[in-house]
Amino acid sequence: MSDSSKSGRGTPITAAVAALALLAACASPTMAPGGPGTTGDTSLGKVLTDAKGLTLYTYDKDEPGKSNCTGLCAVAWPPVTAPEGASATAGFTVIERGSGTRQWAYKGRPLYTYVFDMSPGDVKGDGDDGVWHVAKP
Numbered sequence: 001m002s003d004s005s006k007s008g009r010g011t012p013i014t015a016a017v018a019a020l021a022l023l024a025a026c027a028s029p030t031m032a033p034g035g036p037g038t039t040g041d042t043s044l045g046k047v048l049t050d051a052k053g054l055t056l057y058t059y060d061k062d063e064p065g066k067s068n069c070t071g072l073c074a075v076a077w078p079p080v081t082a083p084e085g086a087s088a089t090a091g092f093t094v095i096e097r098g099s100g101t102r103q104w105a106y107k108g109r110p111l112y113t114y115v116f117d118m119s120p121g122d123v124k125g126d127g128d129d130g131v132w133h134v135a136k137p
Contacts (some may be wrong), residue, residue: 042123048135056111060131064108072100077112079103
C-alpha cells in the first residue's frame with residue numbers, strides 16, 4: 001500500500017481528475033438565450049461563444065455530426081448542450097450524443113467549452129494536444 005493510500009489521499013492524477021469533474025459540474029455551457037451565433041473578441045480574433053461569453057471549440061477527432069469526446073474528455077471539454085426544441089439555423093445544427101443528450105454543432109462540428117477558460121476572451125484551449133481549436137464564425 002502506498003503512503004498516499006495510508007493517508008487517505010489519492011494520487012495527484014486522481015486529485016486532478018476530481019478537480020476537473022467538480023469544475024465541469026459547475027459549468028453547464030449553453031448558447032445565448034436567442035440561440036446560436038453569439039461571437040466574442042479574443043486575441044485570436046472573433047470566435048463563437050456560449051451564453052456566458054466563453055470561447056467555443058471544435059475537436060479534430062470528431063466526425064461530422066458526431067462527438068467523439070466522451071468520459072474524461074467531456075469533463076475537460078464540456079459539450080455545449082442544446083435545449084429541447086432547439087433547431088438548426090444559420091450553419092448551426094443539433095446532434096445527439098451517445099448519452100442521448102443534445103449538443104450544438106457548427107457546420108457539422110460539435111461545439112465545446114474548455115474548463116480552464118474562466119473569462120470571456122480566454123482562449124487557453126486553442127491548440128491543446130494539436131486537436132482543439134477555437135470555433136470561428
